[in-house]
Amino acid sequence: MSKIVGHSVPRLEDAALIKGAGRFVDDIHFPGMLHACFVRSQYAHALIEKIDAAEALKTKGVVAIWTLDDILPHVSDHLLRTALPSPAYLQTLDRPILAGRETVYVGEALAMVIACDPYVAEDAAEKVQVHYQELPAVTDIREALKDGSPTGRCSRLFLAASWACSFHGDARRCRAL
Amino acid sequence: MSDDQQIRHIAVTVNGTRYEREVNVRTTLGDFLRHDLHLTGTHLGCEHGVCGACTVLYDGRAVRACLMFAVQADDASIVTIEGLADRDGHLHPLQAALVKHHGLQCGFCTPGMLTTLVEFLDMNPKPTAEEVRVAISGNLCRCTGYQGIVNAALEAAEVMAQQREGGR
Numbered sequence: 283m284s285k286i287v288g289h290s291v292p293r294l295e296d297a298a299l300i301k302g303a304g305r306f307v308d309d310i311h312f313p314g315m316l317h318a319c320f321v322r323s324q325y326a327h328a329l330i331e332k333i334d335a336a337e338a339l340k341t342k343g344v345v346a347i348w349t350l351d352d353i354l355p356h357v358s359d360h361l362l363r364t365a366l367p368s369p370a371y372l373q374t375l376d377r378p379i380l381a382g383r384e385t386v387y388v389g390e391a392l393a394m395v396i397a398c399d400p401y402v403a404e405d406a407a408e409k410v411q412v413h414y415q416e417l418p419a420v421t422d423i424r425e426a427l428k429d430g431s432p433t434g435r436c437s438r439l440f441l442a443a444s445w446a447c448s449f450h451g452d453a454r455r456c457r458a459l
Numbered sequence: 460m461s462d463d464q465q466i467r468h469i470a471v472t473v474n475g476t477r478y479e480r481e482v483n484v485r486t487t488l489g490d491f492l493r494h495d496l497h498l499t500g501t502h503l504g505c506e507h508g509v510c511g512a513c514t515v516l517y518d519g520r521a522v523r524a525c526l527m528f529a530v531q532a533d534d535a536s537i538v539t540i541e542g543l544a545d546r547d548g549h550l551h552p553l554q555a556a557l558v559k560h561h562g563l564q565c566g567f568c569t570p571g572m573l574t575t576l577v578e579f580l581d582m583n584p585k586p587t588a589e590e591v592r593v594a595i596s597g598n599l600c601r602c603t604g605y606q607g608i609v610n611a612a613l614e615a616a617e618v619m620a621q622q623r624e625g626g627r
Contacts, residue, residue, distance in 0.1 A: 293558075300554045301550075
């Protein structure tokens, strides 16, 4: 007889989680551990002309402030894989780990501030000066369908990321099978 | 740390244990519990009062630990998820019911759900399902769809009523 099928199986993880004894990433502490805070885009679509971290770097306790340019020499790939391959996708949805020359949504991470303390990291992130050149953004699906509508990225030809796939047939025949 | 920081001495009781600590005036109660006292059962989600994960009991009242400063807890009694089971490790009826009714999956919202519902059942020992839903409307869960949590709260209310009857 199966011990699983036909039985209510208690979850192994609940014993810890229900008493607050789980271990999430932010629960892990090491001596001398540093903390990161991200500088985020204030625009839905903009070119990033310059990220000036000089003043922020002077904050006591700040160890480093990195942009995409600082990270590129050290990584094999600067894109986050965000979707499984599918013929429905018209263009890649993979996005950079930090925005480079262009930001495409409010809140996109532009720079990473690393400091001795999370409060100090947040203070310094506030001091990073980002110089933007705002670009048109589209926030309405009907507007997005019009010719010449702004695209998600300047390099793209259209906004649509995927086609919805649907199949038509005789449902009664399916049931008969 | 900046040189202009201000430090205060506080004495706070957490889960029955009294702690005296020097804290920065801008340290939130949530960070104080997690970083200074290493009580990481309280979870910080949104850090601006929306998600409810950081809810703790402050002199019996459910409060957002991300929206309070540690200095405001001076002389107060705090209860977190770590303080809900009894000394022998027996789960609070709400904890037992959440496990039984699949009221948690990833467990991130669980500390806030528990503390919110402990206060709620204290004020409303025989709630309807609708009242439970209103009570947890300030606590976001991305896993369960809430039905299991509501079922657990209703069962816990019954169990607690039976315990009160038995204790007479």
